[in-house]
Amino acid sequence: MEKYSVAMIGLGVMGANLLLNLERNGFSGVGFDINADSVTKFLEGPGKGKKVTGASSWSEVAEKLEKPRKVFILVPAGKPVDSVLGELSAVLEKGDVIVECGNSHYPDTERREAELSAKGFNFTGMGISGGEEGALWGPSMMPGGPREGYDRLAPSLEKIAAQVEDGPCVTYLGPGGAGHYTKMVHNGIEYGDMQLIAEAYDLLKRLGGLSNEELADVFGEWNQGELESFLIEITARIFQQKDEDGGYVVDKIMDTAAMKGTGTWTVQDAYGMAVPIPTIAAAVDARVISAMRGQRLAAAKSIPADVQPKPAADKKAWIDAVRAALYCAKTCSYAQGYAMLRTASEQHDWNLPFGEIARIWKGGCIIRARFLGSIQEAYRRDADLPNLLLDPFFKDELAGRMSAWRQVVVEGVKSGVPLPAMGGSLAYYDAYRTERLPANLVQAQRDLFGAHTYERLDREGSFHTHWN
Ligand code: 6PG
Secondary structure, eight states: OOOBSEEEEOOSHHHHHHHHHHHHTTOOEEEEOSSHHHHHHHHHTTTTTSSEEEOSSHHHHHHTBOSSOEEEEOSOTTHHHHHHHHHHHHHOOTTOEEEEOSOOOHHHHHHHHHHHHHTTOEEEEEEEESHHHHHHHOOEEEEESOHHHHHHHHHHHHHHSOEETTEESBOOOOSTTHHHHHHHHHHHHHHHHHHHHHHHHHIIIIITOOOHHHHHHHHHHHTTTTTOBHHHHHHHHHTTOBOTTSSBHHHHSOSOOOOOSHHHHHHHHHHHHTOOOHHHHHHHHHHHHHHOHHHHHHHHHHSOOSSOOOOOSOHHHHHHHHHHHHHHHHHHHHHHHHHHHHHHHHHHTOOOOHHHHHHHTSSSSTTOBTHHHHHHHHHHHOTTOSOGGGSHHHHHHHHTTHHHHHHHHHHHHHHTOOOHHHHHHHHHHHHHTOSSOTHHHHHHHHHHHHOOOBOOSSSOSOBOOOOO
């Protein structure tokens, strides 16, 4: 029987595209799906004429593979993954490699890795970013698990990944759930970026008076400079898209943002470790508030506006100020995401390669951006950087834009334009660099009502006052 290099379990769009990517790069494949129709459709459709075959049972998947077997799984996160793993462990052998590529929650990945390694399998939990196009033409991939499993997968992963000037957008991230953790933080950062861009849009439209054509031009121009990124590029494209009736699609889309949960996981995990990520948290909150449309519509009628948007006097200067504010706020958002990665890496003993993470995010993924090259440089200068805001390059970049950033947030506040992420970033920046915060008062209050004690600046130890 002819043997194939890899198997793909789950032939939805992502799985099918990743299998086609593997095949195009010289890795013949077996496609399998619990829905037999999906296998037929794949083989008669995009798989036609390619070095791919189907399987009609789990044992056939195993029989058709070269040993040690390499099996990719791309099914919805949660129970479907556990059920596939149960089936596979019955037909695979010790030493076989299983790579699970969904948006799985990293504690699940850690559990699965422990269970499967006890049975002698090499289990890799790998986050993939880049959507359907990325899966087909080159995604960014974030694998974690045993090193041996990665080494077996590396030849195929390095070929199918997006390529940037300094290599393929994949690297070994660490044991256990390191890969899915990194993907989770990637998604938190993705939420932050999207919310910041949305706030910039609101400021340009409501206070700058920009039309959709002008917005397309502005985002197109921003994409030529320091903000160059996939999300800025698609934003420019979105403002150009018209409907059959000639109107702009963007104006017809309901203002309720959905989400599948990875942003919420990011915030929950950050709180669990006591790492502040206000910009990313604001992005999650903003989606939740947007989804409370019924309440918002009623409140808009019952709570009269106390201010009206105040149009900017100088449109060009306003656009430049918003651009500066977006850059600063974005930097703070990445500083928060990286601070999270750093703390998690220490707590889980993952030894995450921060500079390499910036490098593999430079291509293929949703947050790919020129800016990530500067983060890579920052970690090249200092691999132990406690916070990106302390890097000399970013310090200078922000210093030159501070007055514009403050002005943008002030104008937003004066006009009643909500800026949870831009404002959250600014508060993070100010708090992070403030020598004396008002937390002394919070400590005094805690001690007064609950005898929780406090530390002093002038003496060592733990103190309690009998407050009058
Ligand atoms: C990616 C994305 C992707 C994610 C979508 C939708 O990196 O390709 O992060 O994995 O599923 O962006 O996420 P939400 O539905 O939560 O917005």
